[in-house]
Amino acid sequence: MIARGGRRTLLLMLGLAGLAACSDADERNYADAEASSGSAASENLDALAVETGALPDTAQIDPSGRYGRRYEGGSDSLCVVPDGSARGRYRFGAETRIGGEEYCRGTGHARLSADKLLLRFDGAGSECMIVARYEGDKIVMPGGLDLHCAALCSSRGSFSGVAFPRLDRDVATARGTRDARGQPLCR
Known part of the structure; x- marks a missing residue:
């Protein structure tokens, strides 16, 4: 009780x-x-x-051009050029460098879909596909990437979260973009 x-x-x-x-x-x-x-x-x-x-209406802005930035200890470069097959289809090259030893580099085909740029890499990273955000004045890689994308990078390099601000819209300049070794990044 x-x-x-x-x-x-x-x-x-x-x-x-x-x-x-x-x-x-x-x-x-x-x-x-x-x-x-x-x-x-x-x-x-x-x-x-x-x-x-x-x-900006990213669906109306062609992503062709040169993107990138330099900062203390590194640089990021990305070029996008029409591939000639159809509207909305492109070739691209991307490189990010952190110091002298760490990097990611790859080239491939891209397709614009609304505010997304679908990047499919060729060669060693052929299993790597990145769905980047296209904002008209920059291209932003997502924070989490497919494990296959590691084949494009050194041991501690990554494309994860990298933002590539637009430098210009000129296709000829984009085709002339070079990587850190002086090799063409976009063809």
Whole structure:
């Protein structure tokens, strides 16, 4: 038998536990609703920004050109040129260097699909395919890459997360892009 004061304490504790359970369920439902509406709102905001010209319509901007940057201890280079077979089909070459020893390098075929640039490498990395984000003024590699892409890199090199800012849109200049050894990166 529970003493009178103990019963009150027990009832109070059970009531508080029930409120906490309701609060947790409400919080989860709110978070789920917020996430789904946030995604739709983000897409609507992006569409409005493209419509007003605040963001470029990447589907209308040809990715051909030269991309890259130099920074203390390294450099990133990427060139994209039309392959001549069909609209939206390209050849590309990419190289990233970190110091003198670490690097990734590869060439292949690319295809533009909305705001994505699908990069399929040739040669040693032929199993490597990267779906990069194309933003009109830069190309951004994803943070996680297929394990087959390691064949393109030295032991600690990686294309993972590399952003290539656009340097120019000239196809002739892109074809003349050279890697760190002076070899043509795009043909």
